[in-house]
Amino acid sequence: MDDYIAKPVDMGELARMINGMEGGPAPERVSAATCMDLAAALTHVGGSRILLKELAELFAHESQIMLESILSAIAADDASMLQRAAHTIKGSVLLFGAHKAADLALELEQLGRAGTLGTAAAIYPGLQGEIAALLQALEGLRQVEV
Amino acid sequence: MRILIAEDDPITRHLLVMLLESWGYEVVPVSDGAAAWQALEKDDLLSLAIFDWMMPGLNGIDLVRRLRARRDSRPYTYVVLLTAKTAKAEILEALYAGFDDYLSKPFDPEELQAKLVVGKRILDLQARLRNALCIAQRQASHDSLTGLLNRTAIIDTLAKEIDRARRSGALLSVALLDIDHFKLINDSHGHLIGDEVLRCAAERIRQAVRTYDKVGRFGGEEFLIIIPGAGSEEAFTIGERICKALKGTPVPAAKSNVTVTASIGISVVNPASEMRENLHWADEALYRAKKKGRNRVEVVCPGVDRPFPNALPSRTGPYES
Numbered sequence: 001m002d003d004y005i006a007k008p009v010d011m012g013e014l015a016r017m018i019n020g021m022e023g024g025p026a027p028e029r030v031s032a033a034t035c036m037d038l039a040a041a042l043t044h045v046g047g048s049r050i051l052l053k054e055l056a057e058l059f060a061h062e063s064q065i066m067l068e069s070i071l072s073a074i075a076a077d078d079a080s081m082l083q084r085a086a087h088t089i090k091g092s093v094l095l096f097g098a099h100k101a102a103d104l105a106l107e108l109e110q111l112g113r114a115g116t117l118g119t120a121a122a123i124y125p126g127l128q129g130e131i132a133a134l135l136q137a138l139e140g141l142r143q144v145e146v
Numbered sequence: 147m148r149i150l151i152a153e154d155d156p157i158t159r160h161l162l163v164m165l166l167e168s169w170g171y172e173v174v175p176v177s178d179g180a181a182a183w184q185a186l187e188k189d190d191l192l193s194l195a196i197f198d199w200m201m202p203g204l205n206g207i208d209l210v211r212r213l214r215a216r217r218d219s220r221p222y223t224y225v226v227l228l229t230a231k232t233a234k235a236e237i238l239e240a241l242y243a244g245f246d247d248y249l250s251k252p253f254d255p256e257e258l259q260a261k262l263v264v265g266k267r268i269l270d271l272q273a274r275l276r277n278a279l280c281i282a283q284r285q286a287s288h289d290s291l292t293g294l295l296n297r298t299a300i301i302d303t304l305a306k307e308i309d310r311a312r313r314s315g316a317l318l319s320v321a322l323l324d325i326d327h328f329k330l331i332n333d334s335h336g337h338l339i340g341d342e343v344l345r346c347a348a349e350r351i352r353q354a355v356r357t358y359d360k361v362g363r364f365g366g367e368e369f370l371i372i373i374p375g376a377g378s379e380e381a382f383t384i385g386e387r388i389c390k391a392l393k394g395t396p397v398p399a400a401k402s403n404v405t406v407t408a409s410i411g412i413s414v415v416n417p418a419s420e421m422r423e424n425l426h427w428a429d430e431a432l433y434r435a436k437k438k439g440r441n442r443v444e445v446v447c448p449g450v451d452r453p454f455p456n457a458l459p460s461r462t463g464p465y466e467s
Contacts, residue, residue, distance in 0.1 A: 044254070051165075058156060058160055059157050062157060087200050088155045088200075092157040094230070
């Protein structure tokens with residue numbers, strides 16, 4: 001065992017621990033400009049910028065819950081929970097045309113389906129970084145449009 | 147049109163709600179399969195639905211299988227699968243499980259809109275067929291002149307009521323009613339007035355019986371009335387009420403108003419006997435009512451303690467106006 005965390009799990013602590021793990025990738029800095037495809041996102045909402053902003057607001061809130069679910073699943077070694085949570089977040093980020101985030105979520109989903117959570121903790125920081133950048137990009141979108 | 151959305155991702159769900167509402171749908175959004183099933187069970191007007199595949203608890207595939215396994219007469223629900231799964235084997239599984247169409251995530255709103263128009267087209271077609279079937283079924287079981295159950299339907303009903311009486315031990319009476327001198331009415335007033343007499347008689351019989359009694363046109367001027375829960379006394383009272391209702395209001399005709407009377411033969415059903423026998427006893431009672439001067443009720447009780455034909459306990463009486 002490399003490290004431990006006491007139950008009940010504190011999400012912040014767990015995130016810090018996973019991010020600080022040796023050998024794991026450092027939390028990635030992703031450019032907000034390249035993390036999403038605005039044109040695709042607009043197509044997905046039928047061209048309505050108002051609706052896109054509304055979804056961005058909702059995502060700002062929901063993405064945190066989804067990330068927490070993924071962390072909980074990793075902490076609890078719960079493969080089916082990881083599969084479901086990663087699948088859900090994949091659907092959401094695809095909607096914004098965030099393909100890198102979606103690819104990482106897909107990797108987690110597949111680990112969950114296979115029942116092998118081994119490398120999940122190493123993939124998580126990348127997803128977290130992509131989502132942070134996406135949120136920043138969406139925030140920019142909201143500011144510009146208002 | 148009302149549409150059900152079962153989608154656990156709140157972002158996609160919200161997007162669907164906003165799009166569908168802007169297209170004029172009344173949207174019922176739920177976040178898992180179990181809630182979707184509850185909504186479908188409760189609300190028959192949910193004729194369109196969009197299911198996500200991956201949902202906690204009951205997933206989209208199991209949900210649609212359960213929906214298609216429902217064996218009842220409820221209207222069809224047209225269901226579109228919305229899925230991130232795009233492998234051919236998965237799409238085939240979904241279609242064979244009961245989905246009508248699918249769309250992969252992230253979806254193009256214009257395509258979804260078009261697919262729902264296809265669904266509505268199928269549902270419209272089904273609604274027209276159901277409507278036509280409903281009319282045909284009514285025509286097949288009802289007499290077109292009087293609007294009462296026809297001979298086939300009233301005999302079916304009687305068979306079921308006898309079965310029920312046999313099981314429950316409840317009383318049951320069956321009445322045969324014949325309009326007195328109907329041939330004479332036809333000959334002196336013409337067939338149109340004859341038809342009018344039948345229509346009026348049917349209406350008055352229907353009003354004179356209790357709501358749970360069943361009335362059917364048995365033959366030309368002969369009617370059959372099923373009187374559940376009634377023994378000889380009650381059945382006799384209802385018979386008299388019918389006689390009174392018929393005679394009370396003459397049917398208006400060009401020459402002169404036609405006073406209509408009827409003779410009624412009632413048999414308290416012996417559940418141990420076949421329907422044919424029970425009808426035969428009612429027919430014999432009717433024959434007696436005719437013989438004793440018409441416009442009257444005769445009741446026979448081919449009961450267990452006094453088997454027919456020995457000394458039938460019977461109650462008779464003309465209706466005195």
